[in-house]
Amino acid sequence: MRATAIALLAALGAASAFVPSAPLSTGAVSTARKHHAVNMVAAEPAVTTAVKRNANFGKLSAGYLFPEIGRRRNAYLAANPDTRPIISLGIGDTTLPIPEHILSGLQKGASQLGNKETYSGYGAEQGQGALREKIANKLYNGLIKPDEVFVSDGAKCDIARLQMMFGAGVVSAVQDPSYPVYVDTSVMMGQTGLVDPATSQFDNIVYMPCNPTNDFFPDLSKLPRADVIYFCSPNNPTGAVATRAQLEALVAHAKKQGSIVVFDAAYAPFIRTPGVPKSIFEIEGARSCCIEVNSFSKYAGFTGVRLGWTVIPDDVKYADGTPVRQDFNRVMTTAFNGASNIVQAGGLACLDDAGLAEINNLMDYYLDNAVILKKGIESCGFKAYGGLDSPYVFVDLEGKSSWDMFSNILENAQVVTIPGAGFGPGGEGFLRLSAFAPKESCKEAVSRLQELFKA
Numbered sequence: 071m072r073a074t075a076i077a078l079l080a081a082l083g084a085a086s087a088f089v090p091s092a093p094l095s096t097g098a099v100s101t102a103r104k105h106h107a108v109n110m111v112a113a114e115p116a117v118t119t120a121v122k123r124n125a126n127f128g129k130l131s132a133g134y135l136f137p138e139i140g141r142r143r144n145a146y147l148a149a150n151p152d153t154r155p156i157i158s159l160g161i162g163d164t165t166l167p168i169p170e171h172i173l174s175g176l177q178k179g180a181s182q183l184g185n186k187e188t189y190s191g192y193g194a195e196q197g198q199g200a201l202r203e204k205i206a207n208k209l210y211n212g213l214i215k216p217d218e219v220f221v222s223d224g225a226k227c228d229i230a231r232l233q234m235m236f237g238a239g240v241v242s243a244v245q246d247p248s249y250p251v252y253v254d255t256s257v258m259m260g261q262t263g264l265v266d267p268a269t270s271q272f273d274n275i276v277y278m279p280c281n282p283t284n285d286f287f288p289d290l291s292k293l294p295r296a297d298v299i300y301f302c303s304p305n306n307p308t309g310a311v312a313t314r315a316q317l318e319a320l321v322a323h324a325k326k327q328g329s330i331v332v333f334d335a336a337y338a339p340f341i342r343t344p345g346v347p348k349s350i351f352e353i354e355g356a357r358s359c360c361i362e363v364n365s366f367s368k369y370a371g372f373t374g375v376r377l378g379w380t381v382i383p384d385d386v387k388y389a390d391g392t393p394v395r396q397d398f399n400r401v402m403t404t405a406f407n408g409a410s411n412i413v414q415a416g417g418l419a420c421l422d423d424a425g426l427a428e429i430n431n432l433m434d435y436y437l438d439n440a441v442i443l444k445k446g447i448e449s450c451g452f453k454a455y456g457g458l459d460s461p462y463v464f465v466d467l468e469g470k471s472s473w474d475m476f477s478n479i480l481e482n483a484q485v486v487t488i489p490g491a492g493f494g495p496g497g498e499g500f501l502r503l504s505a506f507a508p509k510e511s512c513k514e515a516v517s518r519l520q521e522l523f524k525a
């Protein structure tokens with residue numbers, strides 16, 4: 071049988087030098103041919119190309135934060151295969167299933183592709199008109215225009231595309247600590263120098279300290295000028311939510327310095343406190359200096375579905391008068407081909423009244439978890455921040471190393487957290503807990519932590 075298979079491989083033109091070690095059935099070979107499988111080739115000795123590595127990648131630490139957490143978790147599991155199940159309060163990934171009405175939108179989007187009359191192929195790179203309109207009207211109350219909305223495959227990807235647009239010549243400012251994508255993409259673009267081992271800060275990035283001493287809002291008067299200011303509220307990782315007065319100060323600062331604010335509102339629907347802005351465009355003057363990135367990921371459990379958007383008002387202009395929107399449109403039409411049509415149908419369903427009500431229910435569930443985690447960690451003797459209007463609880467370790475505490479909790483409570491140092495030097499001495507786990511897991515994690523810290 072094996073000899074027949076090899077003879078057949080040769081006859082079909084497969085690489086004759088490669089002799090498979092596992093027996094092949096003739097059926098497998100003919101199926102592979104039918105499906106245009108690539109031909110197998112013999113393994114080559116390792117060689118390098120003559121291509122010079124982009125030096126900016128050498129400036130970054132080896133891995134992005136969240137895969138590194140997963141690697142350490144897996145290493146612990148491999149060394150302790152009989153351990154009790156690990157609970158993840160780590161990466162901010164949603165766990166509740168997509169609710170009925172929103173799911174029906176996704177199903178409709180998929181079904182339309184199976185029908186000659188409703189089939190669609192490539193769509194507008196900026197997103198479907200109906201979705202852009204619904205975002206502008208339902209989420210921004212008409213504060214922005216539909217054609218100022220760019221629908222995309224998520225906020226993370228949009229941040230990277232904004233960086234592509236800004237290029238290497240700008241200086242970026244970030245809250246410290248902050249979502250690592252702002253700094254890492256600035257480094258990849260070549261905006262920075264090397265990291266200073268003494269401060270763990272990249273040269274040519276403006277770090278805006280955000281910690282309990284300043285109520286997690288930077289003293290803007292003390293900061294050097296930056297071209298682009300990344301600002302996230304509700305904040306990942308601190309859980310801090312900027313007040314209207316703070317956002318007014320931020321917009322005034324940007325206008326005075328001639329900067330552009332990239333406002334990350336990925337956690338906006340967690341805001342429940344009356345009067346706290348959910349969008350930077352609620353602030354007067356923001357239309358001339360602010361961009362907002364946003365996403366259905368956390369709103370509707372779309373972390374795997376992938377749908378986000380970026381708003382760039384017509385009034386945001388570069389020093390030479392060019393509208394920023396014009397250049398972002400160029401990026402989107404060149405380096406993006408539109409969000410999936412199935413997924414955009416899901417986005418339309420999110421913004422129906424029934425979908426918005428479902429989003430509210432999801433937020434309630436995670437907000438309730440955040441309270442459980444916050445009270446739980448406080449009962450262990452720690453001071454904690456966030457967890458109100460936000461799915462993240464930021465635990466003050468009072469000077470202890472955050473990676474050491476991460477390991478202590480993983481090894482002794484089998485709970486995954488995120489060390490604050492992963493979000494920038496200002497995060498050292500803190501630990502982030504994510505409320506996106508199932509409620510039972512949050513409760514179990516609290517009882518394990520109480521056991522660990524009361525012992």
Ligand SMILES: Cc1ncc(COP(=O)(O)O)c(C=O)c1O
Nearest residue numbers: 224225226249306336365367378
């Ligand atoms: C602050 C912030 N912005 C953006 C994102 C990414 O959103 P998306 O899933 O839309 O790429 C995350 C994800 O955790 C986040 O925390």
